[in-house]
Amino acid sequence: MADLDSVKESKNYYLDIPARCQPFYLKGCGALDWGMQNRLSQIFRPESGRTVMLAVDHGYFQGPTSGLERVDVNIVPLAPYADALMLTRGILRSTIPSSYGRGIVMRASGGPSVLRELSNEQIAVDMEDGIRMNVAAMAVQLFIGGEGETQSIYNMTRLVDAGYRAGIPVMGVTAVGKDMARDARYFRLACRMIAELGANFVKTYYVEKDFETVTASCPVPIVMAGGKKLPELDALTMAYNAINQGAAGVDMGRNIFQSDAPEAMIKAVGKVVHELMPPKDAYELFLTLRNEKK
Ligand code: R5P
Numbered sequence: 549m550a551d552l553d554s555v556k557e558s559k560n561y562y563l564d565i566p567a568r569c570q571p572f573y574l575k576g577c578g579a580l581d582w583g584m585q586n587r588l589s590q591i592f593r594p595e596s597g598r599t600v601m602l603a604v605d606h607g608y609f610q611g612p613t614s615g616l617e618r619v620d621v622n623i624v625p626l627a628p629y630a631d632a633l634m635l636t637r638g639i640l641r642s643t644i645p646s647s648y649g650r651g652i653v654m655r656a657s658g659g660p661s662v663l664r665e666l667s668n669e670q671i672a673v674d675m676e677d678g679i680r681m682n683v684a685a686m687a688v689q690l691f692i693g694g695e696g697e698t699q700s701i702y703n704m705t706r707l708v709d710a711g712y713r714a715g716i717p718v719m720g721v722t723a724v725g726k727d728m729a730r731d732a733r734y735f736r737l738a739c740r741m742i743a744e745l746g747a748n749f750v751k752t753y754y755v756e757k758d759f760e761t762v763t764a765s766c767p768v769p770i771v772m773a774g775g776k777k778l779p780e781l782d783a784l785t786m787a788y789n790a791i792n793q794g795a796a797g798v799d800m801g802r803n804i805f806q807s808d809a810p811e812a813m814i815k816a817v818g819k820v821v822h823e824l825m826p827p828k829d830a831y832e833l834f835l836t837l838r839n840e841k842k
Contacts, residue, residue, distance in 0.1 A: 573597045574796065576768035577748065583715030584748065590651035590684040591632040592769065592796060596822040599797030601771060602630035602804060602814065604639065605655040605687075608672075610662050615805035619643045622805060629814045632684060634799055637673055640681060651684035653719060653799075657703050667696030667725065671703045675710035686711060687719040687751070692738040694725050701745060708746035720747030721773075732758035739766040751799050754790045763794030774800030780807060780816070780834055785827040787820045797821055812837035 572578045572585050574592055592599045604623050606613045615622060620643050627633060632651030633644065640652060658672040669689055678686050688707050691700045704720055711718045720742035724730055732755050739750045739762055749769040752762065763770050772790035774783070783803040790798065798821055807813040816834040819825040825833070 574749075574769050576743070580717070580748065581715055584711075584717050587651075587684040587715070588717055588748070591653065593631055593822065597796060598791065598821050599631045599651075599771060599799075600629075600814065600818050600821050601632045601634050601651075601653060601797065601799035602626060603634040603774065603799050603801035604805065605635050606801060607639065608636050608655055608658045609660065609666065615802065615810075622810070626804070626810055626814055629811065629818060631797075634687060634801075637677060637681060652681065653685045653687050654678055654681065654683040656686040656707055656718075657688040657700070665695060667691035667694040667700060667723065669696060669700055669703060671707060675707065675714050675716065678716055679714050683716060685717040685719050685748070687721055688747075689721045689723050690738065690742050691723045691725065692741060693729070693734070694723065701741075704742070704747060705745055708748075711748075717748035718746065719771075720745075720750050722750065722752040724753060731755055732761055735759075735762045736765050739770060743768045749796070754786050754795075759790060759795075760793040769796035771795060771797045771799045774798065774803040777802045777806045780813060781827060781831045783813075784816055784820055784830045784834070787817055788824070788827045788830070791821055791824060809834070809838035809841060812841065 573594060574588055577588060604616055604619060606616055619639055627648055632653050634653040636655050654673060656671055656673040657669045659669045660666050686707055688704045689700060690704060691697050708718045722735060722738040735752050735755060739752050742750050743766050750766055751771050751773050753773045753775055772795045787798050804810050804814050812834045815837055816830040819833060820830045
């Protein structure tokens, strides 16, 4: 029991100051519970409302792809510069230090290897294990228009239901297959479906034409996927354009870890995403940091 000997009588209730009532800063996330909003704040920085996610989950279907042969050597040193890591539970438990204090976005769907039909995925992680690993969000792939469309939507809706029970947000990831379109019309359809069916945020690819219609018609935040390795200036320009056209961040993999200076690249991407640094300036910064490292 508290010591009652020196109880102060005077109290200040600040009657002239109205109670704070702040809206949550992420689009479409205002009605989420405290735990979900808190976890989203571990991914999207409250100061900018944006995120730099580093995607290193490629091994779940590709094995040790170039740049990810040794996650302990190549990726762990980059982790402090990312707002969140997107990865599998296998890499998290085996390789990422448990003292890592930033957001973890756990890939929760998988199944087929690169040798098979990729859309034939199932849920590959229990929400309960996500809770145990203290993740900030779970990620699931959606194959809209692909062979596994219905199964992949079922995977997501099951995960979203479990996510609401646990207070863990779900990121829906738009997949692009060999025969699938890659234009604003397709991504408007895919992103909107994914949001309507319950994802709390969506990862999708950038398209040169009308990307702002993809972000505008999606009621929850969109993060831009990186895609195949581009020259650094082009990747920084793509990130800048996506943010300018309404994306709430990026989830980039190969364009960071396959760069010849990954640390310089992730820092330059961070400047673009959080400070809207023009791409040419960010590229200059990349070159300076790369040269300093040599
Ligand atoms: C994307 O759909 C998967 O999660 C990938 O494994 C990964 O996130 C792709 O990253 P990037 O295309 O930037 O290398």
